[in-house]
Amino acid sequence: MFNYPDIDPELLKEAQQIEESLNETFRRIDDISEANQYKVLNAFRKNRISEAHLGMSTGYGYNDAGRDDLEKVYADIFHTEDALVRPQITCGTHAIYLALSANLLPGDELIYITGKPYDSLEMAIGIVDSPLSLKEIGVSYKHVEMIDEAEFDYKAIEEAISDKTRIIAIQRSKGYKDRASLSPEHIGEAVKFVKNINSNIIVFVDNCYGEFVYPDEPTDYGVDLCVGSLIKNPGGGLAPIGGYIVGRADLIERCAYKLTSPGLGKEVGATLGVLRSFYQGLSLAPAVTANALKNAHLAAALFEKHGFRAVPASDEQHACIVQAIDFEEPEKLKKFCKAIQAASYIDSFVKPEDSDMPGYADTVIMACGSFVSGSSIELSADGPMRPPYTAYFQGGITYEQGKYALLCALQDIEF
Ligand SMILES: *Cc1c(COP(=O)(O)O)cnc(C)c1O
Secondary structure (H helix, E strand, O other): OOOOOOOOHHHHHHHHHHHHHOHHHHHHHHHHHHHHHHHHHHHHHHOOOOHHHHOOOOOOOOOOHHHHHHHHHHHHHHOOOEEEEEOOOOOHHHHHHHHHHHOOOOOOEEEEOOOOOOHHHHHHHOOOOOOOOOOOOOOEEEEOOOEOOOEOOHHHHHHHOOOOEEEEEEEOOOOOOOOOOOOHHHHHHHHHHHHHHOOOOEEEEEOOOOOOOOOOOHHHHOOOEEEEEOOOHHHOOOOOOOEEEEEOHHHHHHHHHHHOOOOOHHHOOOOOOOHHHHHHHHHHHHHHHHHHHHHHHHHHHHHHHOOOEEEOOOOOOOOOOOEEEEOOOHHHHHHHHHHHHHOOOOOOOOOOOOEOOOOOOOOEEEEOOOOOOOOOOOOEEEEEOOOOOEEEEEOOOOHHHHHHHHHHHHHHHHO
8 A cells, every 4th residue: 555654654554454344345336337337338329429419509509419419328327218417407406496396386295205305405395485495386395204214114105195296205315314325226116115106106316426326226216207416426527517307208398398498498508518528527427436435435444443433334335425424523523524625636725614504504514625616526525513423425536535535534533
């Protein structure tokens, strides 16, 4: 192992042993990456992606073949009828709100069956009152908690479903919660259960942080609508903005009408030069996701060894790239985030402090020294300042940078 001059030799020795113990895990991650790389490459080949696709459109963006064929590539990767992949979808929250609001009408009901969703959705749904929340447009909402934060509560789901229920929503990643993230197959069980009760109910998945973590995706198990952010896994670290929605063609068309206008739909939306990064980022996404996953396992193993609780544990198969570590003390969480920031390419000299964030209830501390602002497929960590002072660590375009950052953090906290 390279002898970092600024890392304690004892810690380096410990890290080497831990890496060896992760050998089998890393092999499995490489196998999945290989399968996903093949799937992505084949989608490019099938759609005959050429140099001309990497160009740009302006103005209305009519007949932008690069944009339209990228959507075919996404639909092929996710095995769906259609896709909407646009720079005009500004972030993950926007993709989720777009997909939900386009497919819910006054009187309809939305039920999340993975507990309360990601903090930034509270206003979008209307859990916290807001203009243009789903609640304001007449959509009722409830959620069903998971059993032991790990299993779907099928009895409670059956009781919750009524004639009004239009969308059942599933958040794949734990977000800022202490629960398990979900594999596509596990999500598939819930799809089957819901469709058995009423096959007209739309099953929606927030797939943020989950893309390319398994060889399959939630849409391989009958999910109708599935969304994510391009400044997470599928952008491969290169996409500077954007979101995707994949799924049934009729539902995607409604999303396009909502994003632009009825009648215009997918026909408009200039790409302004981002397509090269969308395509190239997608080509790298399986490998980049694999590196992020290896960093997550390494983080769990290193900090577990020093008595911290890691979720998921280092020896569990991860279902998304987010690694939670409970620091129990606010100072340790801050030290962790400061070390991650200091090991970043951009803004390494900045000292993160916790502060208010739009859409979040508690103050949040964030480390993100990224090329793309706020990108969390790049090395990043954040944590709401509330017990048990959990750091949510994710990303690392390269395994090496993540490893070095984790060594620095553990050294600052424990050595
Ligand atoms: C990141 C994330 C979101 C929101 O995405 P933004 O791009 O931050 O708006 C929603 N759900 C989950 C599970 C996420 O990880």
